[in-house]
Amino acid sequence: MIETLAIYIPEHAVKPVFDLIVSNQVHLKIVNERQTRHGDYRKGLSGKHEITVNASLNKYKFLITLIHEISHLVAFEKFGRHIKPHGHEWKYSFQRLMIPYIRPEIFPNQLLPLLARHFKNPSASSDTDATLSLALKQFDQQNDKNYVFEIPYGSVFRISNGKIFKKIAVRTKRFECLEISSGKLYLFNPNAEVELLT
Numbered sequence: 001m002i003e004t005l006a007i008y009i010p011e012h013a014v015k016p017v018f019d020l021i022v023s024n025q026v027h028l029k030i031v032n033e034r035q036t037r038h039g040d041y042r043k044g045l046s047g048k049h050e051i052t053v054n055a056s057l058n059k060y061k062f063l064i065t066l067i068h069e070i071s072h073l074v075a076f077e078k079f080g081r082h083i084k085p086h087g088h089e090w091k092y093s094f095q096r097l098m099i100p101y102i103r104p105e106i107f108p109n110q111l112l113p114l115l116a117r118h119f120k121n122p123s124a125s126s127d128t129d130a131t132l133s134l135a136l137k138q139f140d141q142q143n144d145k146n147y148v149f150e151i152p153y154g155s156v157f158r159i160s161n162g163k164i165f166k167k168i169a170v171r172t173k174r175f176e177c178l179e180i181s182s183g184k185l186y187l188f189n190p191n192a193e194v195e196l197l198t
Contacts, residue, residue, distance in 0.1 A: 004030070008055070009063045012105040017066065020097070024073055028066075030055045038125070039065040041072040049073050058139040060107060064126055067098050086124040094122050111135055130173070133191045148175045149190035156180070157194040164197065 002018045008030065009017060021028055026049045033056040040052045051069040053062055071094035072085065079089040101107070102115045114132045127133045134147070148167065151157060155167050157177075165177040165186065174187040188194075 001028075008053075008057075009059050009066070010106045013063055013101055016100065017063070020067075020070060024070060024077075025049055026051050026070065026073065028053070032056075038127075039069045041069040043073075043076070058136065058141065060111065060139055061126070061136050063101065063106070064098070064136075067101065068094060068126075071097050091122055095119050098122070108139075127191065128189070130189060130191045137191070145193035146196045147190065148177070148188045148192045148194055151194065151196055156197045158197055159192070159194055165194075 001021070002014060005018055005021075006014050020026075027044075029050065029052045031052045031054060033054045038054050038057055038061065042050050044050050051066065051073070053065050053069065057065060071090055074097065075083060075090040075093040078093065083089045098119055102112060102119065104112065107115060111132075114129075114135050118126065118129050118132050123129060126136065130149075146157070148157070151167055153167050153169070156164060157167065158164050164180045165188075166180060167175055167177050168185070169176045171187060174189055175192075177186050177188055178184070179186060
Protein backbone atom coordinates (compact mmCIF):
# COMPACT_ATOMS: atom_id res chain seq x y z
CA MET A 1 0.00 0.00 0.00
CA ILE A 2 2.74 2.49 0.89
CA GLU A 3 4.50 1.79 -2.45
CA THR A 4 1.25 2.43 -4.31
CA LEU A 5 0.67 5.71 -2.45
CA ALA A 6 4.19 6.84 -3.43
CA ILE A 7 3.12 6.73 -7.09
CA TYR A 8 0.17 9.06 -6.55
CA ILE A 9 1.12 11.64 -3.90
CA PRO A 10 4.16 13.80 -3.09
CA GLU A 11 7.02 11.89 -1.45
CA HIS A 12 6.96 13.72 1.90
CA ALA A 13 3.21 13.10 2.28
CA VAL A 14 3.38 9.31 1.82
CA LYS A 15 4.13 8.20 5.40
CA PRO A 16 1.69 10.57 7.20
CA VAL A 17 -1.09 9.79 4.68
CA PHE A 18 -0.44 6.06 5.05
CA ASP A 19 -0.71 6.45 8.84
CA LEU A 20 -3.98 8.39 8.39
CA ILE A 21 -5.39 5.61 6.18
CA VAL A 22 -4.40 2.90 8.66
CA SER A 23 -5.60 4.77 11.77
CA ASN A 24 -9.01 5.39 10.15
CA GLN A 25 -9.24 1.85 8.73
CA VAL A 26 -9.78 3.11 5.20
CA HIS A 27 -10.10 0.77 2.24
CA LEU A 28 -8.61 2.91 -0.58
CA LYS A 29 -9.45 2.17 -4.21
CA ILE A 30 -7.68 4.01 -6.99
CA VAL A 31 -10.06 4.01 -9.96
CA ASN A 32 -10.26 5.06 -13.59
CA GLU A 33 -11.28 8.64 -14.20
CA ARG A 34 -14.87 9.67 -13.57
CA GLN A 35 -16.05 12.91 -15.15
CA THR A 36 -18.34 13.90 -12.30
CA ARG A 37 -16.02 13.58 -9.31
CA HIS A 38 -12.40 13.29 -8.23
CA GLY A 39 -13.12 11.03 -5.26
CA ASP A 40 -15.79 9.48 -3.10
CA TYR A 41 -16.29 8.29 0.49
CA ARG A 42 -18.86 5.80 1.70
CA LYS A 43 -19.32 3.53 4.64
CA GLY A 44 -20.05 0.11 3.18
CA LEU A 45 -22.73 -2.27 4.43
CA SER A 46 -20.01 -4.23 6.24
CA GLY A 47 -19.05 -1.07 8.13
CA LYS A 48 -15.80 -0.62 6.15
CA HIS A 49 -14.80 2.90 5.20
CA GLU A 50 -14.34 2.93 1.42
CA ILE A 51 -12.65 5.78 -0.40
CA THR A 52 -12.14 5.97 -4.14
CA VAL A 53 -9.86 8.48 -5.88
CA ASN A 54 -9.32 8.95 -9.61
CA ALA A 55 -5.96 7.59 -10.79
CA SER A 56 -5.73 10.33 -13.44
CA LEU A 57 -5.27 13.18 -10.93
CA ASN A 58 -1.87 14.81 -10.57
CA LYS A 59 -0.14 14.13 -7.24
CA TYR A 60 -1.25 17.42 -5.65
CA LYS A 61 -4.91 17.04 -6.66
CA PHE A 62 -4.78 13.39 -5.58
CA LEU A 63 -3.51 14.35 -2.12
CA ILE A 64 -6.13 17.10 -1.67
CA THR A 65 -8.89 14.75 -2.87
CA LEU A 66 -7.80 11.91 -0.60
CA ILE A 67 -7.68 14.20 2.46
CA HIS A 68 -11.06 15.66 1.39
CA GLU A 69 -12.60 12.17 1.44
CA ILE A 70 -10.93 11.14 4.71
CA SER A 71 -12.35 14.36 6.17
CA HIS A 72 -15.87 13.09 5.42
CA LEU A 73 -15.12 9.94 7.41
CA VAL A 74 -13.58 11.89 10.32
CA ALA A 75 -16.46 14.40 10.40
CA PHE A 76 -19.11 11.67 10.36
CA GLU A 77 -17.32 9.72 13.11
CA LYS A 78 -16.86 12.79 15.32
CA PHE A 79 -20.12 14.69 14.72
CA GLY A 80 -22.56 11.96 13.61
CA ARG A 81 -24.05 10.93 10.28
CA HIS A 82 -26.70 13.66 10.20
CA ILE A 83 -24.33 16.51 9.33
CA LYS A 84 -24.26 18.15 5.90
CA PRO A 85 -21.66 16.52 3.62
CA HIS A 86 -19.80 19.84 3.14
CA GLY A 87 -21.05 21.68 6.20
CA HIS A 88 -19.15 23.33 9.06
CA GLU A 89 -18.14 20.03 10.64
CA TRP A 90 -16.63 18.75 7.40
CA LYS A 91 -14.83 22.07 6.77
CA TYR A 92 -13.37 21.96 10.27
CA SER A 93 -12.19 18.37 9.75
CA PHE A 94 -10.78 19.13 6.28
CA GLN A 95 -8.84 22.15 7.57
CA ARG A 96 -7.47 20.24 10.54
CA LEU A 97 -6.35 17.29 8.40
CA MET A 98 -5.02 19.32 5.46
CA ILE A 99 -3.03 22.09 7.18
CA PRO A 100 -0.06 19.84 8.14
CA TYR A 101 0.47 19.13 4.42
CA ILE A 102 0.54 22.77 3.30
CA ARG A 103 4.31 23.15 3.40
CA PRO A 104 7.12 23.47 0.83
CA GLU A 105 8.35 19.87 1.25
CA ILE A 106 5.00 18.70 -0.14
CA PHE A 107 3.56 21.43 -2.39
CA PRO A 108 5.43 23.72 -4.82
CA ASN A 109 5.98 27.24 -3.48
CA GLN A 110 3.63 28.82 -6.04
CA LEU A 111 0.72 26.72 -4.68
CA LEU A 112 1.29 27.44 -0.98
CA PRO A 113 -0.39 30.90 -0.76
CA LEU A 114 -3.31 29.67 -2.90
CA LEU A 115 -3.78 26.63 -0.65
CA ALA A 116 -3.52 28.75 2.50
CA ARG A 117 -6.24 31.06 1.17
CA HIS A 118 -8.46 28.17 0.03
CA PHE A 119 -8.26 26.35 3.36
CA LYS A 120 -9.40 29.37 5.37
CA ASN A 121 -12.87 28.32 4.15
CA PRO A 122 -12.60 25.20 1.96
CA SER A 123 -15.28 24.56 -0.64
CA ALA A 124 -16.84 21.24 -1.61
CA SER A 125 -14.48 21.05 -4.59
CA SER A 126 -11.13 22.71 -5.22
CA ASP A 127 -12.41 23.13 -8.80
CA THR A 128 -14.80 25.87 -7.63
CA ASP A 129 -11.78 27.93 -6.56
CA ALA A 130 -10.81 28.98 -10.09
CA THR A 131 -7.38 30.36 -9.15
CA LEU A 132 -6.37 27.23 -7.24
CA SER A 133 -7.86 24.93 -9.86
CA LEU A 134 -5.90 26.57 -12.68
CA ALA A 135 -2.70 26.52 -10.62
CA LEU A 136 -3.18 22.79 -9.89
CA LYS A 137 -3.93 21.98 -13.53
CA GLN A 138 -0.45 23.09 -14.60
CA PHE A 139 0.82 19.87 -12.97
CA ASP A 140 -1.45 17.58 -15.00
CA GLN A 141 0.40 15.05 -17.19
CA GLN A 142 -1.13 16.10 -20.47
CA ASN A 143 -3.80 18.61 -21.12
CA ASP A 144 -4.82 19.42 -24.64
CA LYS A 145 -7.96 21.22 -23.50
CA ASN A 146 -8.61 24.93 -23.38
CA TYR A 147 -10.29 26.83 -20.59
CA VAL A 148 -13.43 28.87 -21.22
CA PHE A 149 -11.77 32.04 -19.91
CA GLU A 150 -8.95 31.87 -22.48
CA ILE A 151 -10.94 31.30 -25.68
CA PRO A 152 -12.17 34.35 -27.63
CA TYR A 153 -15.77 35.54 -27.46
CA GLY A 154 -17.78 34.05 -30.32
CA SER A 155 -15.72 30.83 -30.24
CA VAL A 156 -17.51 27.51 -30.54
CA PHE A 157 -16.49 24.69 -28.20
CA ARG A 158 -17.47 21.20 -27.09
CA ILE A 159 -17.67 19.91 -23.52
CA SER A 160 -17.02 16.33 -22.34
CA ASN A 161 -20.64 15.18 -22.85
CA GLY A 162 -20.48 16.21 -26.53
CA LYS A 163 -22.69 19.32 -26.28
CA ILE A 164 -21.57 22.31 -28.35
CA PHE A 165 -21.63 25.92 -27.14
CA LYS A 166 -20.72 29.41 -28.27
CA LYS A 167 -19.04 31.79 -25.81
CA ILE A 168 -21.15 34.95 -25.58
CA ALA A 169 -20.32 37.21 -22.61
CA VAL A 170 -18.91 37.43 -19.10
CA ARG A 171 -21.14 37.79 -16.03
CA THR A 172 -19.14 38.84 -12.98
CA LYS A 173 -17.00 35.69 -12.59
CA ARG A 174 -18.61 33.23 -15.01
CA PHE A 175 -19.05 33.06 -18.75
CA GLU A 176 -22.40 33.04 -20.52
CA CYS A 177 -22.46 30.46 -23.31
CA LEU A 178 -25.17 29.52 -25.78
CA GLU A 179 -25.90 25.83 -26.35
CA ILE A 180 -26.07 25.58 -30.14
CA SER A 181 -28.68 22.78 -30.37
CA SER A 182 -31.22 24.16 -27.86
CA GLY A 183 -30.56 27.91 -27.87
CA LYS A 184 -30.38 27.84 -24.04
CA LEU A 185 -27.90 29.99 -22.13
CA TYR A 186 -25.57 28.38 -19.59
CA LEU A 187 -22.99 29.81 -17.19
CA PHE A 188 -19.50 28.28 -17.11
CA ASN A 189 -16.81 28.68 -14.48
CA PRO A 190 -13.68 30.25 -16.00
CA ASN A 191 -11.67 27.06 -15.44
CA ALA A 192 -14.13 24.78 -17.27
CA GLU A 193 -12.13 22.62 -19.68
CA VAL A 194 -13.43 22.69 -23.23
CA GLU A 195 -12.43 21.53 -26.68
CA LEU A 196 -12.17 24.50 -29.03
CA LEU A 197 -13.80 23.80 -32.41
CA THR A 198 -12.62 25.52 -35.55
